[in-house]
Amino acid sequence: MCGIVGYVGKNQNSLSVLIEGLKSLEYRGYDSAGIAINNQGRIKIIKSVGNIANLERKLDKKILSNLGIGHTRWATHGKPCLKNAHPHQVGKVTLVHNGIIENYEKLKKSLQDEGYKFKTDTDTEVACALMDKIYKETNDKLLTMQKVKEMIEGSYALAIIFADDIKNLYAMRKDSPLIIALGKDENYLASDVPAILQFTDKYILLEKNEYAIINALNVKVYDNNFKEIKKQILTYEGSREVAMKNGYEHFMLKEINDEPMVIKATYEQFINKNLKELIDNMPDLAKYNNIDIVACGSAYHAGLVGKSLIEEYANIPVKVELASEYRYKKNFGNDSTLTILVSQSGETADTLAALRKAKKEKSATLGIINVVSSSIAREADNVLYTKAGAEISVATTKAYLSQVLMLALIAINKAFVNGNISSKEEKDLLEDMQKLPQEITSLINRKDEFASIAKQIYHNNDVFFIGRGIDYALSREGALKLKEISYIHAEAYAAGELKHGTISLIENKTPVIAIVTDETIAEKTISNIKEVKARGADVTFITTESLNKKYAQSDFYDRKIVVPSTNKFFQALLTIIPLQLLAYEVAKLRGENIDKPRNLAKSVTVE
Ligand code: M6R
Numbered sequence: 377m378c379g380i381v382g383y384v385g386k387n388q389n390s391l392s393v394l395i396e397g398l399k400s401l402e403y404r405g406y407d408s409a410g411i412a413i414n415n416q417g418r419i420k421i422i423k424s425v426g427n428i429a430n431l432e433r434k435l436d437k438k439i440l441s442n443l444g445i446g447h448t449r450w451a452t453h454g455k456p457c458l459k460n461a462h463p464h465q466v467g468k469v470t471l472v473h474n475g476i477i478e479n480y481e482k483l484k485k486s487l488q489d490e491g492y493k494f495k496t497d498t499d500t501e502v503a504c505a506l507m508d509k510i511y512k513e514t515n516d517k518l519l520t521m522q523k524v525k526e527m528i529e530g531s532y533a534l535a536i537i538f539a540d541d542i543k544n545l546y547a548m549r550k551d552s553p554l555i556i557a558l559g560k561d562e563n564y565l566a567s568d569v570p571a572i573l574q575f576t577d578k579y580i581l582l583e584k585n586e587y588a589i590i591n592a593l594n595v596k597v598y599d600n601n602f603k604e605i606k607k608q609i610l611t612y613e614g615s616r617e618v619a620m621k622n623g624y625e626h627f628m629l630k631e632i633n634d635e636p637m638v639i640k641a642t643y644e645q646f647i648n649k650n651l652k653e654l655i656d657n658m659p660d661l662a663k664y665n666n667i668d669i670v671a672c673g674s675a676y677h678a679g680l681v682g683k684s685l686i687e688e689y690a691n692i693p694v695k696v697e698l699a700s701e702y703r704y705k706k707n708f709g710n711d712s713t714l715t716i717l718v719s720q721s722g723e724t725a726d727t728l729a730a731l732r733k734a735k736k737e738k739s740a741t742l743g744i745i746n747v748v749s750s751s752i753a754r755e756a757d758n759v760l761y762t763k764a765g766a767e768i769s770v771a772t773t774k775a776y777l778s779q780v781l782m783l784a785l786i787a788i789n790k791a792f793v794n795g796n797i798s799s800k801e802e803k804d805l806l807e808d809m810q811k812l813p814q815e816i817t818s819l820i821n822r823k824d825e826f827a828s829i830a831k832q833i834y835h836n837n838d839v840f841f842i843g844r845g846i847d848y849a850l851s852r853e854g855a856l857k858l859k860e861i862s863y864i865h866a867e868a869y870a871a872g873e874l875k876h877g878t879i880s881l882i883e884n885k886t887p888v889i890a891i892v893t894d895e896t897i898a899e900k901t902i903s904n905i906k907e908v909k910a911r912g913a914d915v916t917f918i919t920t921e922s923l924n925k926k927y928a929q930s931d932f933y934d935r936k937i938v939v940p941s942t943n944k945f946f947q948a949l950l951t952i953i954p955l956q957l958l959a960y961e962v963a964k965l966r967g968e969n970i971d972k973p974r975n976l977a978k979s980v981t982v983e
Contacts, residue, residue, distance in 0.1 A: 378462075378474035378977075379404035379448040380554065381571050382535045382545045385562025386592045388440035390414070393564070395435070397571040398428045398446045403768050403971075403978035404474075404567060405450025408461035411435075412470045413444035414542045419470050423461040427972070442592070443542060445535045445565070447472035450977040453480070454497030464501045466492070467508035468539040473500040474567055475531035475552035476982050483527065503528055511538065518602050521548045521587045531725065531981060533582075535565050547588040552981050553723055553751065555579045556588055556595050558609065563590050568747075568979075569612050570766050580607040581749055610749070614765050626970045628769035628861070628960055632953070633820055635774045636813035639949065641763035642778045643809055646785055651792045651802050658789055659742060659758040664714040667694045668739070669783075670702045670730040671718035672980065674776045674856060679718055680849035681948045682783025689945070690790030699726035700983070702733070709739035716742045718783075720767060720775035721979040722750025729983070731755055744782045746775050769971045770978050771861050773956045776853065777949060784945045808943035812950075815940045819953040823961075826954050829916060829935060830961035836887050839864055840878075842871040842908070843891035844901050846948055850891055854955035861963040861973050871904035884912035889955075890933070891918045893947050898923055906932045918954060920947065 379401025383393040394411045409431040410423030420439075424431040428448060447462035453476070454460040462472040477483070480499035483506055488494070492505045506527060511520040517538055531551035538546065547554055547565055557564040557572035557579040564572045565588075569579060582588055585600045597605045624630035646657045667686060669679035676698055683694040697707070699717075703726060709715060715734035719727045722745040731752055734741050743756035746764045753759045762778035788805065791797050797805065833839060839858060841851035851868035858866040869878050871890070882888070890905045892898050898919075909915055909932045917933035920941040930936075939950045963970045 378450050379567045379571065380445070380472050380474050380533055380535050380565065381567070382445045382547070382565030382590070383562065384443040384543075384545050384591055385559065386442065387562060388442050390441040390444035391435060391437065391439055393575065394444050394446035395428060395432055396574060397564070397566055398431070398448050400570040400573075401448055401567055402428055403770055405448055405977040406972050407449045407451045407456030408458065409446070409448045410461045410463055411444055411446040412463040412465070412537060413439070413441040415439060415441055417542060419465070419537060419539060419542070421463055421465060421470070423458055425456065425458055425461065443537070443545065445470070445472050445537060445545065452476055452982050453499040460496050460498050462500060464496065464498065464504045466501065466505040468511060469504050469508045469536060470539070471500070471504050471507065471534050471536040473503060474533045474981065477503050477528050477532065478530035479528065503532070503534065507536070517541070517546060517589075518587055518598060521546065522600065525550070525585070533567065543591050545590045547582060547590065548586070549582050550584040551725070551728070551751070554582045556582055556590060556597075558595065561592055563592065563595055565590065570768070573612060577612040578609055579612065580609055626769065626960070628771055628773060628970050631767055631769050631774045632956055632960070634765065635777050635820070635953070636816045638764045638774045638778050639781055639816060640813045642781050643785065645761070645763065647806070647809070650806070651788065651797065654785060654789045655793060658760065658785070661714065661786065661790055662793055663712070664740065665692070665712040667692055668707065668709060668713060668715045668734070669694060669696045669718060670699050670715060670727060670734070672699050672724050672726055674772045674853055675718040675720060675727070675779055677849060677853040677856065678776055678779035678783060679716075680852065681780050681846055682787065684846040684849060685784055685787035685945060686790060689796060690787050690794060691796070692790060697730075699724065699730040703729045707734070707737065709734055709737045711738045711740070713739040714742060715739040716744060717752050717756060718744045718779050719752050720746040720762075720764070720772055720779070722747045722752040723979050723981050725981050725983050728752055728755070744779055746778070768978070770973055770976045771857055771959070771970075777952065780948055780952070784949070788945055805943050805945065808946055812942070812946055815942065815950055816953060819939060819950060820957070822954075823957055826937070826957040827961040829937070830958055830965055832914070832935070833887050833916075833958070834862070834962045834965040837865060838881070839866045839887045839889065840882070841866065841868040841889045841891070842874065842901070842904065844871050844897045845894050847891040847893055847901065847951070850948055850951055850955065851889070853952060854889060854891070854959070857956055857959035858962060860976060861959055861970050862966050862968055863974070864962065871901045874904060875907065879907065879911065882908050882911045882913050885914045886912065887916070888913040889916045889918065891951060892923060893918075893920045893939070893951050895923060898927070902927060902932060909933070918951065
């Protein structure tokens with residue numbers, strides 16, 4: 377939700393650093409963008425509506441500048457337009473902001489009473505005016521930041537330039553991420569590591585209640601008592617190429633192609649030869665009587681798959697909750713509850729708030745997180761890292777897949793500890809696990825088959841996904857993937873529930889994608905497919921090799937996708953691949969902006 381970048385250096389190349397940094401942060405929002413730079417001792421602001429390419433076109437590349445801040449926006453307060461784009465400037469203060477100032481209306485009123493006039497509809501301009509007012513009173517920048525921190529409520533990361541000190545950048549944060557990256561004779565600020573990877577791999581994490589002053593040669597971080605803190609310097613260990621497209625047309629396609637590697641990297645952290653390794657390498661789960669899985673969006677859908685597996689094979693009750701609901705309701709967690717927070721970014725505001733609530737209620741917490749050292753990873757009692765690497769496409773694919781695998785590993789661990797996996801099953805399971813990367817590759821290689829099915833679907837306004845149990849959980853992810861990038865209305869329904877209302881929407885040629893991989897209830901779902909087929913639906917049937925043998929007759933579907941059969945713990949990991957590629961191909965046929973769908977952002981750091 378909004379991306380921030382900052383540069384200060386002996387070189388005069390702030391313009392190109394800011395633009396390159398912002399381009400890699402566009403996944404955080406792309407409603408508008410802007411920069412503020414030191415232009416011969418004066419602060420020059422340039423803004424544009426839309427993405428970074430629009431901003432870039434407005435810039436005079438010849439301008440030399442040794443300091444600047446930049447911002448790419450995902451609008452919260454005030455519509456996406458030029459005046460609301462960041463940076464904002466009031467008096468001596470110019471700043472960019474990621475987050476939400478919750479009490480901005482009250483602050484705005486009192487600032488207006490003191491004579492401040494506002495030009496925008498944003499909460500950020502209010503923070504900027506407040507900072508200007510306090511700076512006028514104190515003439516002390518650290519004290520100003522501290523006082524502002526005490527007065528504003530909500531979440532923020534702020535990068536600030538004071539007009540009377542154009543050699544330094546200033547920064548502070550609470551609940552929105554901010555890193556300070558370290559170069560030679562130049563230093564950087566950014567919302568996330570990919571923004572600085574082409575310049576350096578060394579960075580430090582700014583924590584809440586810390587204030588930073590950054591110039592070309594020094595980075596100083598102070599605590600709330602203005603005592604200087606010695607910060608740990610971290611080194612980014614992922615590959616730089618992951619942050620680039622590697623020749624693929626879209627990040628989404630590149631990331632789907634990363635999936636075989638991601639799956640292998642994720643399970644190899646825990647198991648290679650036997651299931652006992654899983655117990656040794658994962659936190660001890662034996663002491664919990666029940667599990668709550670809390671997440672948003674696709675991570676929530678991964679939780680639904682996890683619930684099916686954990687309940688069915690490890691025999692423990694699991695509730696899956698949307699973080700935005702969980703944080704405001706009664707949850708009945710206690711010290712025998714394990715609350716699992718699933719999040720790619722580790723920064724999702726609702727999931728972070730849910731984590732804090734679970735901790736307050738004395739539940740143990742475990743994060744399943746992709747971004748190392750993100751807020752949830754740091755605050756949870758324990759963390760398991762999905763090894764998806766940097767995911768840039770707003771629509772998640774490889775991170776979702778690694779979340780599903782991690783939950784499957786938890787189910788296997790529990791089932792093994794409970795004695796529900798025999799040594800013959802253990803051997804088969806390990807073999808099946810090691811075959812997964814190859815099987816996923818073979819599905820990805822069938823892209824053309826899914827592209828031709830996409831041609832049957834892309835012109836529709838509505839698509840239905842149906843399934844039961846784990847196949848219903850997959851239907852929900854398939855529908856989300858399709859709707860978010862193709863803008864086709866897509867609805868997932870539990871197959872048995874259709875006849876209680878929704879079947880009235882089925883008419884001649886209504887597309888229905890029916891998923892049947894669970895052998896125990898296949899018959900029942902096929903009866904439901906026949907019900908929609910009888911009413912004219914155009915059915916794409918997705919099933920496994922072994923079920924395909926059993927249901928070879930074609931009277932209840934128009935086309936089918938057969939995925940390899942694998943171990944019950946891993947089937948979802950294969951079945952979802954055609955759904956991801958189908959959504960991709962449909963969006964491509966419709967000419968949509970696949971990596972950056974409208975109104976969305978990759979990391980949702982607002983409530
Ligand atoms: O970073 P998170 O995993 O916490 O994000 C949660 C959702 O916002 C996310 O999964 C979203 O639904 C996906 N981008 C959809 O593809």
